[in-house]
Amino acid sequence: MRADARKNYDQLLAAAREIVARDGAGASMRDIARQAGVGFGTMYRHFPTREALLEALLRTGFDAMAARADDLEASSAPDEALVTWLRETIAAAHAYRGVTASMIAAIEDPRSALHGSCVAMRSAGARLLAQAQAAGLARNDIDGTDLFAFVGALAWLADQPALAPRTDRLAGIIVEAILMRDLRNPGVMPSEPSSPVDG
Amino acid sequence: MRADARKNYDQLLAAAREIVARDGAGASMRDIARQAGVGFGTMYRHFPTREALLEALLRTGFDAMAARADDLEASSAPDEALVTWLRETIAAAHAYRGVTASMIAAIEDPRSALHGSCVAMRSAGARLLAQAQAAGLARNDIDGTDLFAFVGALAWLADQPALAPRTDRLAGIIVEAILMRDLRNPGVMPSEPSSPVDG
DNA sequence: ACCTGAACACCGTTCAAGT
C-alpha cells in the first residue's frame, strides 16, 4: 500500500468515526469524504460499500470487547464477569449510534465484511455465559445469540434520547432475569440468604 | 373537505400503508405519492412532514391498542391482561417496520403529531401495569414508560431478520421478570400449584 | 497505483402555474 493511499485510508477512518458519532450509521458518505479531504472515488476505492466502512470502524471495538471477555473470564466470578461485559458492550455499541442493526444483520451473512467481528464477539459473550451457566449462576435456556439480541435491544434503547436515562436500570432487570437473581426489594441486599440453593 | 381531496387523502394513506410495510419508516415519499397516483405537492399539502403521514398511519393502530387494554382489563386477570397486551402491542408495532423509534421520540415532544397517540398508548399500558402491581402480580419498580421501552426494544428485535424468530421467547423472559414469575424449568407446566394465591 | 470530480439516477421539498 502506497504511502499516500495509507494516509487517505487513515483519514477516512478518522472522519468516519467523527461523522458517524454525530449523524449515526446513516451518515452522509459525501460528508465523510469531505471531512477526510478526499475525493468520493478514493473513498469508494478503499471502502466499496457503506458496510465496509462501518466494518473497519467497528472491528477495533469488537475485537476489544472479545479480548475484554477473556480478561474478565480470568479475573472475575462468572456472574460478575458476565454483568460487567454486558454493560461495557452495550456502552461500546452505543458509541456507534445506529450500527447495531447492521451488526446483527451481519451475524448470519457470511459474505458481510462485519461477519467475522460479529461472530467473534458473540463467541466471547457465549463463553462468559457458558461459564456462568456451568457455575449454576445463569439460566440454561438462553444462548450466545440471545445474549447478543439483548445487547442489541439495550443498545437500541440507549440510542433513543427519551429512554436513554432508563437503559441502565432496564439492563439491570434483564441481567437479573439472566442470572436468576431476585433483587426486587431495593432495600434488601443479596447477602441475605433468602433463596434455597440446594442441588 | 372537498370530495376529490378526501379521495386523495385516503389513497395516500392506503399507499403509505403498503409502501411502509414493504420499505419501513424510511420509505421513499415519492414512491408513496406515485403509488397513490397523486402529485408530490398534493401529498405535502395533506401531510406536510413524513412524521405527519406516519402519524395518520399509526393513530388507528395505537387507538386500537389503547381500546384493547380496556377490554383486557375488564375480561382477564391482571397478569394475563398485561401479558396479552404486551404481545399484541409488540406484534402491532412490528407491522410498521422501523417506526418504533419515531414513536418513542414523539412521546416526549408535545409538538409532534404522534404525541397524543403515543401518550394514550403508554397510559393504556400503564393502567394494566398498575392493576397487576396492585394485585401483587408485577414488580413495583417499573412504570408505564419502562413498559413502553420494553415494547420498543422487543419490536426492534422483531424487525431484525436474524433475531425475529427468538423475539417471542425473549419477550417471555422479560415478561417473567416483570411478573416476578419463575418459569425457568421448561418441563414444568404452570398448572402445577406452586405459587400461593391467597388474597 | 492511485486520485479526482463530472455525470447519472435518485431523493425530499417548494412553489409558480394551472383547474
Next chain:
DNA sequence: ACCTGAACACCGTTCAAGT
C-alpha cells in the same frame, strides 16, 4: 380550493480522465 410537476439542493455511486 385544490392539484400538478418543473426546479432546487441534496444524496449514493460510477467511471473516464488524469498524475
